[in-house]
Amino acid sequence: MSLSWHWLALVDERPDDATAAAPVHGADGAPAGFLAIWARRAKPLPAARRIDARLLDREGAEACISLVRPPPGVRLLFDDLAVQHARRAVLAALPLDAVTTLLSDASHFEGSLTVARGDGVARLADDPFARIFPARLLRVGAGVVGRLAAPAGPVIERYGSAQPWPQDRFAVAR
Amino acid sequence: MAPSSGEAFPDLVLRDHAGSERSLSDLVAGDPTVVQTYRGWWCPKEQAFLRKLVVLQDEMEVAYTRIVSISIDPPAVTAAFRAGLGARWTFLCDPDRVAQQQLGLLETTDTVYRPYVPAVFTLFPDLTVHRAYDGYWFWGRPTLAELRQDMRAITRAVRPDWAAPTPSPSVVDPGAERHEGETP
Secondary structure (H helix, E strand, O other), X not given: OOOOEEEEEEEOOOXXXXXXXXXXXXXXXXXXXXXXXXXXXXXXXXXXXXXXXXXXXXXXXXXXXXXXXXXXXXXXXXXXXXXXHHHHHHHHOOOOOEEEEOEOOOOEEOOEEEEEXXXXXXXXXXXXXXXOOOEXXXXXXXXXXXXXXXXXXXXXXXXXXXXXXXXXXXXXXO | OOOOOOOEOOOOEEEEOOOOEEEHHHHHOOOOEXXXXXOOOOOHHHXXXXXXXXXXXXHHOXXXXXXXXXXXXXXXXXXXXXXXXXXXXXXXXXXXXXXXXXXXXXOOOOOOOOOEOOEEEEEOOOOEEEEEEEOOOHHHOOOHHHHHHXXXXXXXXXXXXXXXXXXXXXXXXXXXXXXXXXXX
């Protein structure tokens, strides 16, 4: 069975062991490190967070991203009303290329990654998850993130607490 | 003829309200689902019924159950209608009336719009129809209570852990840490 989540981190140096990685630049064009994804069960770095595995696409084109992360030392339950409302707002809007929440355990919201290309880039500034924690608008090179089918809705729950939303089905029939 | 109880609902492939091609089986993705056909944005009966479904989505969104709506409206019209309703589920668009013909749901009494016959189907994850409702007359449509009963019946049938897994008395450890987030 394929993994339903992968690991993602924004790091200073390109990791040798990542499944995919590409340079990242800020809105001002300044280098901002590398966005890396690891397709494996074991956590590769302390800073890595779980993402919906479907985001990984080594053929994915260059993209703009909104990367939302909690400030150091801040933790928020995934079931917090603010996180619920952000998920609803994502479903209500026209879809962008991809979205995933970030997880480090079964209980806490650790941020989000939203991917946009073309006309959708301007809408990254209205990322609903950026109402919860600060967002960085970045440009990531090709070969890391793809384009997903939009979440079917209206489900806002995770399919198992370890699964990053919007991963949309149980791993086994239940 | 539209599928009836016990029959297979076709795995339609249509564009969604954002213009992306979607298959019904991928939208259902293992969950009990309400599939609804409606005449179009302009029909007061559809507006009234969809507002009821919008109320129900607050339960559907936490219950691993889904809604899919289908009409002949094109994506741009459908997206505007969906946004106005506040719906957060996927709407499918059949402006060429291909799926309408496949389902046998052309409303022959409306020769202007040639819309879908309003209908509601509650589906098992494998797209087998649990119940079919003919909504040509408004009162033929299911109430929210009936939809809840259908979702309960399907969920009970397809979730092996419908009866909550609990420890037997001999293995209960009162000091054990509860594993968070596994409640369905």
